[in-house]
Amino acid sequence: MDIMWHANCYKQFSSGILFPLTKRTTFRAMRKKRAAFAEIVRNKFSAAVDVEKPAAAMMLELTALVTVRKSQKKIINVMDMMFHWFDKHALHRHNQEGVVLQLVSTETESNRMSPKWSDEARLVWAKNLKMVSDQKSVYEVKFMVDPKFGKPGAITVCNGYENEFYLESVNIEGVVDFPCNSWVQPQKVMSVQRIFFCSKAYLPGETPEGLKELREMELRQLRGDGKGLRTPSDRIYDYDTYNDIGNPDKGMEFVRPTLGGNKNPHPRRCRTGRPPTKTDENMESPVNESTKIYVPRDEEFEEAKQEALDVGKLKGILRHIIPTVTAIVRDSKFFKGYSDINGLYSDACLLENKKQKMKLPLPKIFNKVQEILKFDPPKLISRDTSCCLRDDEFGRQAVAGINPLSIERLTVFPPVSKLDPSIYGSQESALEEEHLIGHLEGMSVQQVCILYANLPLRAHSTRANSSYQKG
Secondary structure, three states: OOHHHHHHHHHHHHHOOOOOOOHHHHHHHHHHHHHHHHHHHHHHHHHHHHHHHHHHHOOEEEEEEEEEEOOOOOOOOHHHHHHHHHHHHHHHHOOOOOEEEEEEEEEEOOOOOOEEEOOOEEEOOOOOEEEEOOOEEEEEEEEEEOOOOOOEEEEEEEEOOOOOEEEEEEEEOOOEEEEEEEEEOEOOOOOOOEEEEOOOOOOHHHOOHHHHHHHHHHHHHHHOOOOOOOOOOOOOOOEEOEOOOOOHHHOHHHOOOOEOOOOOOOOOEEOOOOOEOOOOOOOEOOOOOOOOOOOOHHHOOOHHHHHHHHHHHHHHHHOOHHHHHHHHHOOOOOOOOHHHHHOOOOOOOOOOOOOOOOOOOOHHHHHHHHHHHOOOOOHHHHHOOOHHHOHHHHHHHHHHOOOHHHOEEOOOOOOEOOOOHHHHOOOEEOOOHHHHHHHOOOOOHHHHHHOHHHOOEEOOOOOOOHHHEOO
16 A cells, blocks of 8 residues: 555545534544545555456466376385475475476567466475376376466476476377476476477477577577586587597507598587597597496486396396307317207207206206396297208398399309309309299299399309309
């Protein structure tokens, strides 16, 4: 309430009253004056309340579903678990915790060019949970917007929790959808808000006025400034030459040339910002055991894929034990036949010798460890272990593994080799018409050689294989 307005009202009433001679008349006049002044004040307050009530009542509520992908880590920190279940009570003690979301309109304010913003909506893991599955959790949040807010074009996310989380999407059913698919870092790690745009794409000239400033801000965040050391939580896509291949600090024999540059911009790598070497300032120090190769956070392998890759690397190391063990228990250091190769994938005991069987302690435990160390059988062998022994499969692999430019049309049958007979033996082929007649659908070999639409392939002269030659 304006103080000057009160003073003016009081002055107006006091100046128009003539005080009577008796005290009773004077008190009566003063009571009437106070009553009139209070009535004016009540009318002023009621008018202000009546103006504010319709504006508050006309605010629209938009309900959004926030989908968050669950972490697949096997080991869960006890403190993280406690924080997850009790953050509803912790929110009263720390008002900054939680995930704060805010909608941004495609339109701008009428009096200025800044975009329209909704009220902040706070997401709390334990409070806003709507549905949950093995892979995802869906939370419900409500936004309050002005009736003239327009269509939402972007959403900002600020993570007030201690750990990062994977935001998959934010959907306002029937209005707009925000496909995020990105890791949102804690505010203590990344102070700027994350910006996600709606699924509708705009050309630069057609971008709504309310989103232009946010587009430029997002582009600056992705490009970076070309300075500083990159951390695993960064999402900056700036590039550099391959000047970290060698390590001149170890000696001249470890010096390697720089790949890429102004004349030949490719290949190039993600810039890491590691310090230069002591010997050459133009060379960046190579990656060691304490530093990792920088990859933008959203480009890293997912947890399931990374876990499978780590298990595969471990198996690859341990599986070198198998050839060593088989060479010890066998009479010879070489494979005697195709069955020995299949033994690397078969379910039979690897250390079982045909002549004698080794008595091993705890056979069940040993067989379990043995299964882990075995190679995964190829798909071709898993269907049929003897497929490579057939002529058709052997021929298919022979043609598939050869340079296509060395394959030429067969004009003479039987084929004659062009290889040096003193090195590769006879030039005559062991392939005869009786070997092919059953696959030519009633035609002769000479007829097939004439027809260009169905020509046999000649790979004999480019491969030295005794199975194709006599003798």
